[in-house]
Amino acid sequence: MNDDLLSRHRAVLPDWLALYYEHPIEITHGEGRHVWDSDGNRYLDFFGGILTTMTAHALPEVTKAVTEQAGRIIHSSTLYLNRPMVDLAERIAKLSGIPDARVFFTTSGTEANDTALLLATAHRRSNTVLAMRNSYHGRSFSAVGVTGNRGWSPTSLSPLQTLYVHGGVRTRGPFAGLDDYDFVAACVDDLKDLLGHSRPPAALIAEPIQGVGGFTSPPDGLYAAFREVLHERGVLWISDEVQTGWGRTGEHFWGWQAHARSGPPDMLTFAKGIGNGMSIGGVVARAEIMNCLDSNSISTFGGTQITMAAGLANLAYLLEHDLQGNARRVGGLLIERLRAAAAHVPAVREVRGRGLMIGIELTRPGTDEADPAAASAVLEAAREGGLLIGKGGGHDTSALRIAPPLSLNVAEAEEGAAILEDALRSIQ
Template sequence: MGHEELLARHRAVMPRWMALYYEHPIELASASGRRVTDREGRTYLDFFAGILTNAVGYDVAEISDAIRSQLSTGVLHSSTLYLIRSQVELAEKIAELSGIPDAKVFFTNSGTEANETALMLATQYRRSDQVLALRNSYHGRAFATVAITGNRGWSASSLSPVKVSWVHGGYRFRSPFKDLSDADYVKACVADLREVIETTTAGDVACMIAEPIQGVGGFSSPPDGLFGAFKEVLDEYGILFVSDEVQTGWGRTGEHFWGIQSHGVTPDAMTFAKGLGNGLAIGGVVARGDLMDCLTAHSLSTFGGNPIATTGALATLNYLLDHDLQANAAKLGERLIDGLRDIAADRPAVGDVRGKGLMIGIELVGADGAPDAAKAVAVLEGTRERGLLVGKGGLYGNVIRLAPPMTLTEDEVEEALGILEDVL
């Protein structure tokens, strides 16, 4: 069956709002390393990795062998009503890596569920339904996570179980403070945060939730130290801080294992998902023990932390640490960003190249500097035609997102830069 036939079947039974890439969408049929092959036999270098999820790449023996070993036991599922050895071992490792004092971990099936859980914990702990979130943010597609998503393109409903106040800071390129120095930018955003708390809330806010680098928002980020400065203000009011590490976790930013560490602050809780499972569905929350234990009703997760997902995730995390993929992300990410900035130097259509490690955004603009979504679509299509898969995002749909598997090689970086130079 070719792509066109499958597309017709897809459109007949799938919702219209379920996005597909490309004028002629493709089905991925096989993969190895950093390359995927579609159903019609075309092979591509993958620089989006299933939206940052295939963090270690494809067909990794150590991960596949661990999953097969668990499959051989016949126990694919037991629910969290029973002890799960791989779940406990994975939680121990994540708690230690988190740096959060007396940390405990709860596993979910996705980043959306993880953020919903964090909101439930924070609002229960603080006995408040007030939440601070950042403009241009994205936190998921469920009821509360849509409410704290500051991006019109992904906000399907105005209804909300929480009261949200919005603060500046995450998207610097089009911020009213963009022309300030780093230090003055931080001061302006901190002043805005304080004013938002004083003017739009009753003071007893449950939490602030923020992505260290805004993913769907176009891989945008503030100067280092902003969230550390925010935390000082939050502490004055007793407001919890939740770092959404769904896209920035596991060393992808290169310089740190968690994105929030660039800001010199330890959050009260972190949410995670995507890269931990290297394709398996897993997410979760790691939080202070007193915060995690604050629920007074029964709760569990039928599928969260299941034996297959936690076995695969544990193998993924061990592989990532054993092979120091964080260092690889730092090294090759620097080469990618430098190469892209060289390319952008004489191309006025590129308004900004930004990011850290293997999490890089290319913002495309018109002659007047306005967002140009059509150019981003053209780059998306042009790179695919030349054998490179990239992502697209941003508040205005005008940012190309690059987030290849962290096992990326130097030759693959140069190959991708050549294609991007040609297309841009």
């Protein structure tokens, strides 16, 4: 059955639409932290549809909210008052930490980042943007234009002039051998030098932890240090929280809070987990920035009632059950278990991450040379063992990405770690 579906897929969908596995699977249903494929195989899900199933598969509270809203009205557009949209915007504005916050809803993280770039360039009257090396911000024309990962940047054409800053990857590059303090100082010096050779930028857009880049991150405080330099010049800071938001890192509700010395960002973008599978993205910005556009705009599908109902129910469940705390506790146990397992696998260069956002970078043993074939082999072996994980990385996709639903329990974490340990050993 999958062979027929794969043939149909290839006949009608783009060649560049990536599929996992030598023999791709069709996921038919899920419950909790598990999913099933069309052949009846059951998997422990450690990737959540690319960090999107944030709380649990088929969470009753979300399912009920969606069903009840679908029985009333599904959609009306932003041309009409929308109570669920206002309700969710109020909650997110308060949680954002941004003063006098305004919220605009989109349908994806790509569209959220696209909107943030529009706002920043209009507000600052500049099309120069700072971005991080190894970054990923989406698949739209402008989002690709600020993506610093060549594997996900299909064109060099862009409406923006993008300048790439160092610092998003702690253990590679010219500053890798420095301690954290000197690393931050060197990155700040690099930023100052870059600013001295460019027109005044509109904004810096940065992921606190780089998602597609392989869950890499700088030392805490780097973006606070950047912010101090940028603020002096009126340059905005956009924190891309599409993957780091909603408590996934355990220690903080937002990724920017690890860099909080200089306060919240001017804008943050969000998506993925808030809808638990429903298409929700958005931007939070100070009112003066959000309201800077001097022409009309709407969003046909952003903030539609059915997705807002899902978001409200999902956010309530997350907060009421302290899933951020669970990510910190269970994620801490999981990362230590994986580090212990990886210590016996020469191909593992690094196990990194926070909370339930963990990366395992693979290289050819004894070198820093990326090994994408090994990453693919581990991905396959994990699936054979009943575990779904992801992959990414800025060096030829050689990092494994582990991001289960935030309700993962200790027994499931141990089960997944054991499967992954066997998968890692299988490539030796």
